[in-house]
Amino acid sequence: MKDEEFKIIYTEESDSIFRFCLTRVSNREQALDITQDTFLRFWQSLSKEEEIRNNRAFLFTIAHRLIIDWYRKKKSISIESMANNENDMVYDVVDEGTLEEIGLGAESRFLLEKIKELPKTDQDPIYLRFVEGLSPPDIGEILGISSNAASVRLNRALEQLRKITGYSEVKQ
Amino acid sequence: MEKEIEEKFKKAVVELKGVKMTALESENILKNILNSPAQITQGKPSPYFFSFISKIETRKFVYIMTPCLIVFILGGTALASQGSLPGNILYPLKVRVIEPAYLSIQSTPLKRATYASFLVDKRLTEAETLAKEDKLDESKEEELSSLLKVHTNTIDLAINESENNTNNNLKENESVNEEIVSKFETNVDAHAQVLNSLQVKNISLFKFESESSIAGQNENQDFGKNKISEAAKEGALKLRENLEKKEGKKIPEEIKEVNKEESVPISQTSQNTPTKNTNSDTTNSDTTDKALEEAQKILDEYDLKDLDPGN
Numbered sequence: 001m002k003d004e005e006f007k008i009i010y011t012e013e014s015d016s017i018f019r020f021c022l023t024r025v026s027n028r029e030q031a032l033d034i035t036q037d038t039f040l041r042f043w044q045s046l047s048k049e050e051e052i053r054n055n056r057a058f059l060f061t062i063a064h065r066l067i068i069d070w071y072r073k074k075k076s077i078s079i080e081s082m083a084n085n086e087n088d089m090v091y092d093v094v095d096e097g098t099l100e101e102i103g104l105g106a107e108s109r110f111l112l113e114k115i116k117e118l119p120k121t122d123q124d125p126i127y128l129r130f131v132e133g134l135s136p137p138d139i140g141e142i143l144g145i146s147s148n149a150a151s152v153r154l155n156r157a158l159e160q161l162r163k164i165t166g167y168s169e170v171k172q
Numbered sequence: 173m174e175k176e177i178e179e180k181f182k183k184a185v186v187e188l189k190g191v192k193m194t195a196l197e198s199e200n201i202l203k204n205i206l207n208s209p210a211q212i213t214q215g216k217p218s219p220y221f222f223s224f225i226s227k228i229e230t231r232k233f234v235y236i237m238t239p240c241l242i243v244f245i246l247g248g249t250a251l252a253s254q255g256s257l258p259g260n261i262l263y264p265l266k267v268r269v270i271e272p273a274y275l276s277i278q279s280t281p282l283k284r285a286t287y288a289s290f291l292v293d294k295r296l297t298e299a300e301t302l303a304k305e306d307k308l309d310e311s312k313e314e315e316l317s318s319l320l321k322v323h324t325n326t327i328d329l330a331i332n333e334s335e336n337n338t339n340n341n342l343k344e345n346e347s348v349n350e351e352i353v354s355k356f357e358t359n360v361d362a363h364a365q366v367l368n369s370l371q372v373k374n375i376s377l378f379k380f381e382s383e384s385s386i387a388g389q390n391e392n393q394d395f396g397k398n399k400i401s402e403a404a405k406e407g408a409l410k411l412r413e414n415l416e417k418k419e420g421k422k423i424p425e426e427i428k429e430v431n432k433e434e435s436v437p438i439s440q441t442s443q444n445t446p447t448k449n450t451n452s453d454t455t456n457s458d459t460t461d462k463a464l465e466e467a468q469k470i471l472d473e474y475d476l477k478d479l480d481p482g483n
Contacts, residue, residue, distance in 0.1 A: 003206065010202055015192040022191060032193070036201045043205050107180050108187030131188050165181070 122157035324407030
């Protein structure tokens with residue numbers, strides 16, 4: 001029974017998680033590893049019969065934390081980030097080579113580059129909202145912030161994105 | 173123009189959403205996850221029994237060694253208390269915990285009476301030990317005397333219980349009780365003599381150190397009255413009285429007076445008193461008459477009529 005339930009969830013969400021990981025790490029293999037780890041931990045939680053209210057938000061939360069852990073191991077922590085006590089993940093745009101490898105078109109590459117120009121705290125909310133279609137409460141749960149804070153960051157990020165992309169008429 | 177921009181944005185989003193794993197990659201990940209150890213579902217452990225056992229498993233050493241240590245310490249303390257004397261820190265543990273506990277597990281009145289007699293013997297021995305070391309002060313005398321009274325009461329109660337137990341053979345009962353009381357009297361008498369002579373010796377030495385001339389003059393004076401021996405003798409007399417009452421005998425008043433004056437050891441008196449009645453046909457009144465005759469003989473022998481308080 002749990003196997004079937006897990007397979008269903010995996011089929012529905014695995015690509016979203018993979019995409020989320022890929023847009024943050026610079027390597028497809030690494031993205032696959034993190035995706036596997038995410039679903040493994042999800043599977044362990046299911047086995048322990050832990051209560052999961054929102055499968056999708058829970059998966060993104062796990063992936064988000066695993067990516068942070070990976071960055072902490074890989075990247076050296078700068079004095080500036082330590083001073084700012086940044087817990088948010090440093091959004092790292094996939095390099096050109098990887099973008100070509102995964103077959104991203106010109107528009108999507110442009111969008112990703114512009115998202116990178118936004119403040120670090122606003123990059124994730126924009127991506128999760130427009131690409132993955134998550135609601136502000138879910139975004140708040142994933143990032144470990146309140147729903148209101150997620151909405152504020154979203155609006156701010158959208159306003160900024162319109163200015164830098166010229167998508168001034170794009171609405172939420 | 174605006175529509176065009178909006179279309180571009182939507183197109184960008186669609187392109188991003190097109191980023192996926194290959195079928196092979198997806199299949200491999202799923203296989204790895206389902207074959208991982210996390211797949212083995214373990215039953216939810218009971219919050220009660222299982223967790224208790226698991227706690228013991230994880231801290232086996234503590235949970236096994238702690239009770240063993242407690243038993244070892246308690247046992248060692250009990251053993252160490254056996255040789256303790258009044259004034260020792262373990263003495264209360266011996267007389268108030270260990271001995272009463274052992275007494276309570278004696279199954280029959282006979283065993284209880286026997287053990288209580290043994291305790292009387294023990295108290296008197298402790299008194300002698302202290303007296304030898306000249307450590308027998310008033311407080312210890314008081315303590316030992318009160319313990320002797322308790323033990324004597326225990327013997328008395330046990331004898332009563334055996335008498336009241338209709339299941340026992342009456343004559344056998346009487347015989348056993350008589351033996352207990354006789355042995356008790358003999359022991360008490362022997363210990364009393366030892367205690368009294370130790371007391372005399374201590375006092376003599378004391379007086380010799382302080383006033384040598386007076387000690388020499390008072391050698392023959394009786395300093396032998398010791399509180400503990402007095403208490404023991406009183407207990408023996410009480411037991412004898414109660415036993416005689418039960419068997420329908422009466423101790424003459426003169427003999428009671430004699431015993432209080434201490435000139436005649438109790439053991440000698442009891443040996444001459446006919447208490448054993450092996451003839452089943454002899455009535456209680458016959459035995460009473462015989463006891464009176466014997467008592468009169470003793471009185472005559474020691475010429476104790478002169479000690480009559482009336483004179």
